[in-house]
Amino acid sequence: AQTVTQSQPEMSVQEAETVTLSCTYDTSENNYYLFWYKQPPSRQMILVIRQEAYKQQNATENRFSVNFQKAAKSFSLKISDSQLGDTAMYFCAFGPNTGNQFYFGTGTSLTVIP
Amino acid sequence: GAGVSQSPSNKVTEKGKDVELRCDPISGHTALYWYRQRLGQGLEFLIYFQGNSAPDKSGLPSDRFSAERTGESVSTLTIQRTQQEDSAVYLCASSLDNRPNYGYTFGSGTRLTVV
Numbered sequence: 028a029q030t031v032t033q034s035q036p037e038m039s040v041q042e043a044e045t046v047t048l049s050c051t052y053d054t055s056e057n058n059y060y061l062f063w064y065k066q067p068p069s070r071q072m073i074l075v076i077r078q079e080a081y082k083q084q085n086a087t088e089n090r091f092s093v094n095f096q097k098a099a100k101s102f103s104l105k106i107s108d109s110q111l112g113d114t115a116m117y118f119c120a121f122g123p124n125t126g127n128q129f130y131f132g133t134g135t136s137l138t139v140i141p
Numbered sequence: 142g143a144g145v146s147q148s149p150s151n152k153v154t155e156k157g158k159d160v161e162l163r164c165d166p167i168s169g170h171t172a173l174y175w176y177r178q179r180l181g182q183g184l185e186f187l188i189y190f191q192g193n194s195a196p197d198k199s200g201l202p203s204d205r206f207s208a209e210r211t212g213e214s215v216s217t218l219t220i221q222r223t224q225q226e227d228s229a230v231y232l233c234a235s236s237l238d239n240r241p242n243y244g245y246t247f248g249s250g251t252r253l254t255v256v
Contacts, residue, residue, distance in 0.1 A: 059241070060241045060242065060244070070252070071247055071250070072245075072247035073247075074246075077244055079242075118183060120244075122241030122244070123241065124240070127191070127197040128174065128186040128200065129174075129184075129186075129244075130186075131176075131184040133182055133183040134182075134183060
């Protein structure tokens with residue numbers, strides 16, 4: 028069974044500072060994809076960043092980067108230079124190459140403090 | 142369309158009534174998914190459609206839940222005899238195909254409140 032765990036229900040960070048959100052997952056698959064989604068109060072889930080499991084290089088998208096540790100099954104999200112607009116729920120998701128669904132964690136509520 | 146469109150945005154219904162939720166995926170996206178998001182929880186898979194293949198209904202929580210999709214277009218999720226535990230945000234997502242490469246594009250969801 029695939030599971031995704033986000034152990035930080037809530038976090039806060041000062042504007043312009045850096046914050047790291049944790050995510051671990053469990054799978055027996057070797058090929059898969061990992062994602063971080065942002066859900067602001069508008070409810071729409073927005074893809075922030077994705078990582079292909081067969082790539083060792085950590086993905087980066089502007090201020091967002093990941094630390095992907097395949098052996099440890101860990102996939103953390105680092106947000107640099109935090110902005111007020113980063114305030115949202117963040118969900119980690121696991122997408123296997125087989126099967127018909129993604130598996131989501133329970134989310135981390137991030138608040139950026141001015 | 143440019144994005145995934147869901148309607149209604151919010152729905153309040155009385156316990157025991159039937160409700161129908163609509164999802165209009167991105168044009169050309171063959172895969173369509175429904176997820177349920179209860180307050181304070183992650184997303185729970187409900188059902189998956191891929192082209193004209195038989196849907197994967199393995200996530201539907203009870204026989205009160207059903208969904209249809211005509212070809213590669215609009216999908217409707219129907220909940221019969223609603224219960225208070227059905228209160229949640231129902232999210233629809235679509236993707237170009239069933240490979241996980243690029244993730245999903247989500248709609249803004251329907252917030253269902255059963256009173």
